[in-house]
Amino acid sequence: MTNHRITSQDVAEKAGVSRTTVSLVLNNVPGVKISPQTRRRVLDAARELNYVPEAAAQALASRRARIIGLILIRNPHQISTDAFLTQILDGLIETIRPSGMRLLIDIVEPQHQKETYLQLIQAKHIDGIILSGPRYDDDALSSLLEVNFPAVLLGQIPDSDFAFVDVDNRAAVNTAVAHLINLGHSRIACITNAPISYTAALDRLTGYKQALKENGIALDSELIRYGDFDIESGYRQMHSLLASNVTMTAVFIGSDTLAYGAVAAIRERGLRIPQDIAVVGFDDIPFSRYSDPPLTTVRLPAGDLARRSAEILSQLLAGDEPESKQVILETQLVVRDSCGASRSNRRMKLQ
Amino acid sequence: MTNHRITSQDVAEKAGVSRTTVSLVLNNVPGVKISPQTRRRVLDAARELNYVPEAAAQALASRRARIIGLILIRNPHQISTDAFLTQILDGLIETIRPSGMRLLIDIVEPQHQKETYLQLIQAKHIDGIILSGPRYDDDALSSLLEVNFPAVLLGQIPDSDFAFVDVDNRAAVNTAVAHLINLGHSRIACITNAPISYTAALDRLTGYKQALKENGIALDSELIRYGDFDIESGYRQMHSLLASNVTMTAVFIGSDTLAYGAVAAIRERGLRIPQDIAVVGFDDIPFSRYSDPPLTTVRLPAGDLARRSAEILSQLLAGDEPESKQVILETQLVVRDSCGASRSNRRMKLQ
DNA sequence: GCGCGTTACTAACGCGTGTTAGTTACAGAT
DNA sequence: ATCTGTAACTAACACGCGTTAGTAACGCGC
Numbered sequence: 001m002t003n004h005r006i007t008s009q010d011v012a013e014k015a016g017v018s019r020t021t022v023s024l025v026l027n028n029v030p031g032v033k034i035s036p037q038t039r040r041r042v043l044d045a046a047r048e049l050n051y052v053p054e055a056a057a058q059a060l061a062s063r064r065a066r067i068i069g070l071i072l073i074r075n076p077h078q079i080s081t082d083a084f085l086t087q088i089l090d091g092l093i094e095t096i097r098p099s100g101m102r103l104l105i106d107i108v109e110p111q112h113q114k115e116t117y118l119q120l121i122q123a124k125h126i127d128g129i130i131l132s133g134p135r136y137d138d139d140a141l142s143s144l145l146e147v148n149f150p151a152v153l154l155g156q157i158p159d160s161d162f163a164f165v166d167v168d169n170r171a172a173v174n175t176a177v178a179h180l181i182n183l184g185h186s187r188i189a190c191i192t193n194a195p196i197s198y199t200a201a202l203d204r205l206t207g208y209k210q211a212l213k214e215n216g217i218a219l220d221s222e223l224i225r226y227g228d229f230d231i232e233s234g235y236r237q238m239h240s241l242l243a244s245n246v247t248m249t250a251v252f253i254g255s256d257t258l259a260y261g262a263v264a265a266i267r268e269r270g271l272r273i274p275q276d277i278a279v280v281g282f283d284d285i286p287f288s289r290y291s292d293p294p295l296t297t298v299r300l301p302a303g304d305l306a307r308r309s310a311e312i313l314s315q316l317l318a319g320d321e322p323e324s325k326q327v328i329l330e331t332q333l334v335v336r337d338s339c340g341a342s343r344s345n346r347r348m349k350l351q
Numbered sequence: 352m353t354n355h356r357i358t359s360q361d362v363a364e365k366a367g368v369s370r371t372t373v374s375l376v377l378n379n380v381p382g383v384k385i386s387p388q389t390r391r392r393v394l395d396a397a398r399e400l401n402y403v404p405e406a407a408a409q410a411l412a413s414r415r416a417r418i419i420g421l422i423l424i425r426n427p428h429q430i431s432t433d434a435f436l437t438q439i440l441d442g443l444i445e446t447i448r449p450s451g452m453r454l455l456i457d458i459v460e461p462q463h464q465k466e467t468y469l470q471l472i473q474a475k476h477i478d479g480i481i482l483s484g485p486r487y488d489d490d491a492l493s494s495l496l497e498v499n500f501p502a503v504l505l506g507q508i509p510d511s512d513f514a515f516v517d518v519d520n521r522a523a524v525n526t527a528v529a530h531l532i533n534l535g536h537s538r539i540a541c542i543t544n545a546p547i548s549y550t551a552a553l554d555r556l557t558g559y560k561q562a563l564k565e566n567g568i569a570l571d572s573e574l575i576r577y578g579d580f581d582i583e584s585g586y587r588q589m590h591s592l593l594a595s596n597v598t599m600t601a602v603f604i605g606s607d608t609l610a611y612g613a614v615a616a617i618r619e620r621g622l623r624i625p626q627d628i629a630v631v632g633f634d635d636i637p638f639s640r641y642s643d644p645p646l647t648t649v650r651l652p653a654g655d656l657a658r659r660s661a662e663i664l665s666q667l668l669a670g671d672e673p674e675s676k677q678v679i680l681e682t683q684l685v686v687r688d689s690c691g692a693s694r695s696n697r698r699m700k701l702q
Numbered sequence: 703g704c705g706c707g708t709t710a711c712t713a714a715c716g717c718g719t720g721t722t723a724g725t726t727a728c729a730g731a732t
Numbered sequence: 733a734t735c736t737g738t739a740a741c742t743a744a745c746a747c748g749c750g751t752t753a754g755t756a757a758c759g760c761g762c
Binding site: 703704705706707708709710711712713714715716717718719720721722723724725726727728729730731732 | 733734735736737738739740741742743744745746747748749750751752753754755756757758759760761762
């Protein structure tokens, strides 16, 4: 048994043509004349031999790896509770699959960013990159722009030329907090979803501040806490708020995941949601419809974000300048019960 | 500006040696004598030129892609609510990073398995594979064994030679359900986490049946429902149970994610947990500590599963036959409040 | 002076593909 | 009879690296 790899050479011999012809046929190279009979012979031979071109050789010769990289800028343990990530993965793979691209995923720790994803690029391991969790203090990012590498941010860096897909975090949070204010709350706490070096975290915090300001409510920095991606941090920061002497009747939390940590902390204190403390989150993860009480939150269109970013990246890879390389998708305030706005609605369900 | 890629040739010229020497030095090839001065000159040149070897060329020449594939056998939309996945990703990337491997992720739909991950392998796109969600009816799997491709299952196919890392789903569920029985329950429903073509789903169902049998409780098939990975299916199946005329005082659910859908359904019916219906889940996702009530569940050591599978795969890739290629990790019944076993404990917290 | 082993390298091949520059055969025009 | 053009291919190079087989220089024993 020879057991050697089946190469395009084998296909060529079986079809009685040259290797060049095999390549031309299988890649459907435009502008090349191949007689229908030859074309068929090649295709048949390839199928019968179950020929699959070797990825590395293709990549080397064609200078395209057919892989796009999804880079998560986060501490590894923060991945574990990232409900957003799975939705992104889903949308991303679904979108790139038809074009035959593969997805490589890597986690980059904020501490040492430079060594990491730039190497992926220099090694030509990936053709393009989708970057989740961009930070203000990421200096490797600017290198990306310099070398004009196809990249799309999930999120954004203000005043930069990066292609990105994002939501208007400021406006979305503004709306959410304004909703609390309309319900009569004025002592509204805030827990960010992450350190504010992450652009999304800062933007959401800014939206919170804007809403207060626009409604004539003084900012009380005692009401602000900083989360760190995972549910534990939501739990801890909420306890920290409750243990301090500040009064509050509502809290906005920068992500649903953290919100559930906060909900647990509130309950442990014997307080009721929304009667004692109204809660509003951000993301609308799938669970939030089913939580008790169902969580009022801002719907972040995760699947759409993933799909749009993959589409834009595809265009960049094709060399087209996309018509819109900076996309803001719509969010939507999903009012459920945790904010106290629809108590009657809730009664009916319980009946 | 020449702007050509920096190759090992450039490094060689700068260091005044041959390309071979560069390769020998940078790869630290054992058993080759290179003088310390030369070694240093090469390393310096590489660093100064910021040389990064091209992945495709390395892969082609060395016949190793330095990529491992994580294949998820699931319908795409079921990824969105998979809390288990993020924990796996975390442990996997953490484990393979030190060896310089990358992780490629792909979703394979149960309907067309054959075309998909076998191609990844034939294209030599990946050196090894970690397969999550193996199914009894996956015929592509046996092809893997035939060609002796380095593979590790997350989960297992009974009576096969596959390397795998798993937990004893049957025993774990047996313990969990026995716990309910010890608490006095005899009408215990069951919702599987997935269709029973998935091995884990069938094993968990079997554990449930065993526990009933060992405790002299007759099996009532009216009490069994089949979930499908996502939270919605838990919600639907629980409603289905509650809408039927069967009586029950407890329910075991094959995954925490589904359990929260069930919890919502139970609440919508105006029933209390655990007083009216005790609930036990499976997985111990991070949220389960924080839910209301905190969920009694079986802790599945997700991080350890990921790490061990990555380790075994590394050994397979190195050509070593691992001492133990079939690993069963310990689970642990985590008794919280949703099963009604620790109500006093809960009171204290609420005080 | 020669054989031999060791040290420290290098020339050259091969990995499997994409692609450019040709080549051959043949029909039609001059 | 020669030139031109086109259809249908193919020979040969390039991609950037790992690796095998080989070589030159040198010391050492005799």
